[in-house]
Amino acid sequence: MHILSPPPALKTTPKLYEVVDHLIKRGWRPIGSGQTGTYVLGRPGRRGILKLGTFGVMNNFIAFLRANGPNVALPALFGATSPDHLWIGFYCERLQPMTHTQVAAWEEWIVGDWQANRGVAVTDPFGVAEMLGRLHKTAIATPGLGLDVCNPDNVMVRPGTCQLVFSDPFV
Ligand SMILES: Nc1ncnc2c1ncn2[C@@H]1O[C@H](COP(=O)(O)OP(=O)(O)OP(=O)(O)O)[C@@H](O)[C@H]1O
Numbered sequence: 001m002h003i004l005s006p007p008p009a010l011k012t013t014p015k016l017y018e019v020v021d022h023l024i025k026r027g028w029r030p031i032g033s034g035q036t037g038t039y040v041l042g043r044p045g046r047r048g049i050l051k052l053g054t055f056g057v058m059n060n061f062i063a064f065l066r067a068n069g070p071n072v073a074l075p076a077l078f079g080a081t082s083p084d085h086l087w088i089g090f091y092c093e094r095l096q097p098m099t100h101t102q103v104a105a106w107e108e109w110i111v112g113d114w115q116a117n118r119g120v121a122v123t124d125p126f127g128v129a130e131m132l133g134r135l136h137k138t139a140i141a142t143p144g145l146g147l148d149v150c151n152p153d154n155v156m157v158r159p160g161t162c163q164l165v166f167s168d169p170f171v
């Protein structure tokens with residue numbers, strides 16, 4: 001799976017910002033960014049987005065997607081690569097932010113049920129409890145990895161449905 005191979009114009013292992021610069025010159029547009037230097041890029045009319053960032057946490061998520069997907073509560077992974085193991089990129093389905101109503105309902109459930117019961121859901125109104133359990137187990141079993149699903153920026157919605165998707169669950 002090497003859809004995101006290094007751009008051909010860059011002959012040596014490219015630095016992340018050079019890759020982003022190169023992609024923007026070729027028509028990709030920034031659609032999001034993260035606190036740890038993550039870039040999210042999209043192209044008008046395309047179903048996929050590119051997420052590029054430093055190796056660590058993102059690599060853990062890609063490994064999780066490969067081991068646990070496809071699944072309704074995970075973004076569809078189309079491809080991934082890491083040319084030099086310093087930065088990493090993956091191409092996945094485009095999602096949309098939760099609405100204010102969804103954010104309120106999510107926060108109520110994740111704190112009031114799931115967290116209150118120490119990582120075991122009594123109810124499952126979003127149909128994600130089983131996958132959340134798997135994410136939780138992986139975070140606990142992996143040194144240095146944590147779960148960041150209370151932040152509503154990290155849980156998105158599949159367009160055309162109300163399905164919540166864990167877009168960025170690890171920290
Ligand atoms: N699959 C996606 N489709 C559309 N937009 C996305 C997708 N994934 C991420 N984004 C956008 O990019 C932003 C940053 O992405 P994400 O949360 O995955 O990065 P991050 O570096 O982990 O951020 P942080 O460290 O702040 O949690 C999101 O808030 C969202 O707006």
Ligand SMILES: [Mg+2]
Pocket residue numbers: 034153154168
């Ligand atoms: Mg995030």
